[in-house]
Amino acid sequence: xxxxxxxxxxxxxxxxxxxxxxxxxxxxxxxxxxxxxxxxxxxxxxxxxxxxxxxxxxxxxxxxxxxxxxxxxxxxxxxxxxxxxxxxxxxxxxxxxxxxxxxxxxxxx
Amino acid sequence: xxxxxxxxxxxxxxxxxxxxxxxxxxxxxxxxxxxxxxxxxxxxxxxxxxxxxxxxxxxxxxxxxxxxxxxxxxxxxxxxxxxxxxxxxxxxxxxxxxxxxxxxxxxxxxxxxxx
Numbered sequence: 001x002x003x004x005x006x007x008x009x010x011x012x013x014x015x016x017x018x019x020x021x022x023x024x025x026x027x028x029x030x031x032x033x034x035x036x037x038x039x040x041x042x043x044x045x046x047x048x049x050x051x052x053x054x055x056x057x058x059x060x061x062x063x064x065x066x067x068x069x070x071x072x073x074x075x076x077x078x079x080x081x082x083x084x085x086x087x088x089x090x091x092x093x094x095x096x097x098x099x100x101x102x103x104x105x106x107x108x109x
Numbered sequence: 110x111x112x113x114x115x116x117x118x119x120x121x122x123x124x125x126x127x128x129x130x131x132x133x134x135x136x137x138x139x140x141x142x143x144x145x146x147x148x149x150x151x152x153x154x155x156x157x158x159x160x161x162x163x164x165x166x167x168x169x170x171x172x173x174x175x176x177x178x179x180x181x182x183x184x185x186x187x188x189x190x191x192x193x194x195x196x197x198x199x200x201x202x203x204x205x206x207x208x209x210x211x212x213x214x215x216x217x218x219x220x221x222x223x224x
Binding site: 089 | 115149150151152154197199201211212213214215216217218220
């Protein structure tokens with residue numbers, strides 16, 4: 001059974017720092033992996049989707065990587081801003097989407 | 110803009126009083142999903158429709174039902190809400206083109222409070 005873990009559950013960093021969020025999974029038989037952002041009390045916004053055959057995807061200041069052999073994905077955020085404060089969730093697509101519980105990110109001005 | 114719309118954004122109901130949440134989409138997607146998300150937890154899939162085919166998750170309580178009268182609309186009915194059903198309910202859609210490329214697009218959610 002696929003299990004998805006996001007550590008840490010919460011992270012607070014000063015504005016301007018580069019940071020990495022982690023997502024680990026137990027079963028490498030996945031179709032793709034998706035990173036989402038969720039603002040407090042709001043819905044989910046898709047940030048990046050990495051296909052199983054890909055190693056990384058980039059969008060603006062965000063870069064997501066995928067290493068199936070180690071069961072790990074990272075979301076790199078460059079030059080963090082207070083507006084990046086949100087909860088970041090990863091989800092793996094096998095037969096269904098299997099979700100991590102998220103990392104709550106706070107960027108301090 | 111094409112999007113996923115959920116109404117209402119906030120819903121308050123009484124214990125045991127039926128409630129219906131609404132989702133509509135302008136993306137013309139084949140698949141519509143309903144998720145339940147409790148505070149600080151990952152979203153939990155309740156069920157989804159692929160066109161008119163209904164797919165219920167094994168552990169979704171019978172208290173939760175869904176209807177999809179047409180491509181654009183999907184409803185979540187909670188027949189007798191309990192205090193434990195208070196949560197954010199998220200609707201999502203996807204093209205249904207296949208698992209390799211099937212990105213899900215989410216609505217803003219409806220926050221349900223049960224008094």
